[in-house]
Amino acid sequence: MTPFLALHAIEKRYNSHLALQLEEIRFESRKIYSLVGSNGCGKSTLLQIVALLLKPTFGEMVFQGEKVVWKKKNLLRLRQDITLVHQSPYLFSRSVHHNIAYGLKMRGTNSKDQHRLIHGALEMVGLEGFGRRSARELSGGEQQRVAIARALVLRPRLLLLDEPTSNMDRASIEAFDKLLPLLVEQGMTIIQATHSPDQPERLNSTIIRMEDGRLA
Numbered sequence: 001m002t003p004f005l006a007l008h009a010i011e012k013r014y015n016s017h018l019a020l021q022l023e024e025i026r027f028e029s030r031k032i033y034s035l036v037g038s039n040g041c042g043k044s045t046l047l048q049i050v051a052l053l054l055k056p057t058f059g060e061m062v063f064q065g066e067k068v069v070w071k072k073k074n075l076l077r078l079r080q081d082i083t084l085v086h087q088s089p090y091l092f093s094r095s096v097h098h099n100i101a102y103g104l105k106m107r108g109t110n111s112k113d114q115h116r117l118i119h120g121a122l123e124m125v126g127l128e129g130f131g132r133r134s135a136r137e138l139s140g141g142e143q144q145r146v147a148i149a150r151a152l153v154l155r156p157r158l159l160l161l162d163e164p165t166s167n168m169d170r171a172s173i174e175a176f177d178k179l180l181p182l183l184v185e186q187g188m189t190i191i192q193a194t195h196s197p198d199q200p201e202r203l204n205s206t207i208i209r210m211e212d213g214r215l216a
């Protein structure tokens with residue numbers, strides 16, 4: 001069966017530094033994957049490549065049966081199905097609602113649907129009633145949850161999360177642990193990078209261990 005996403009012989013060099021060297025990784029749809037490994041082992045680099053934001057130096061990716069061709073028009077189309085939530089997300093100094101609506105406006109979603117989707121996403125991340133708050137004035141954990149809501153409204157097939165719980169308190173992490181399986185039920189595939197020692201198992205995720213840019 002064709003995997004949802006496959007990486008073949010991917011290498012990424014930053015100048016002469018070899019940051020990533022992976023032989024073969026296959027991801028099935030509707031599953032949760034956790035990338036684990038120490039600082040600098042290549043987790044964020046891998047997420048950025050999978051998000052089609054960073055071109056590998058060598059190698060091939062096949063996403064939903066289609067070989068990725070690194071041409072702008074092609075990438076823009078494929079990126080419609082993929083969203084990466086960065087570890088320290090950039091939020092505009094506007095309201096939470098404005099921040100989440102941004103991507104929807106870019107896609108031409110009408111304002112009634114924007115409101116419905118934003119309301120639902122804020123509820124999912126436990127930030128009901130935060131729409132009018134100024135995004136930059138929120139705590140680090142709340143900002144991370146706004147960034148997740150911003151990703152959710154776009155309903156990606158592939159959701160990539162770079163250390164999503166790093167700023168979250170215990171209650172938020174518990175809510176987040178319940179949210180991910182719900183998203184999988186709705187059809188999403190999730191790949192997260194995490195330093196949490198127990199969360200990958202709690203989520204029953206497939207663990208991908210990395211070491212010095214390779215699979216451990």
Ligand SMILES: Nc1ncnc2c1ncn2[C@@H]1O[C@H](COP(=O)(O)OP(=O)(O)OP(=O)(O)O)[C@@H](O)[C@H]1O
Nearest residue numbers: 014017019037038039040041042043044045046193
């Ligand atoms: N833009 C860049 N230019 C040069 N080197 C980089 C760049 N981005 C990452 N690196 C290097 O590539 C390697 C992998 O970095 P990466 O950020 O992917 O690791 P990571 O596993 O996500 O680390 P962490 O757990 O600290 O977030 C590191 O040695 C890092 O210094």
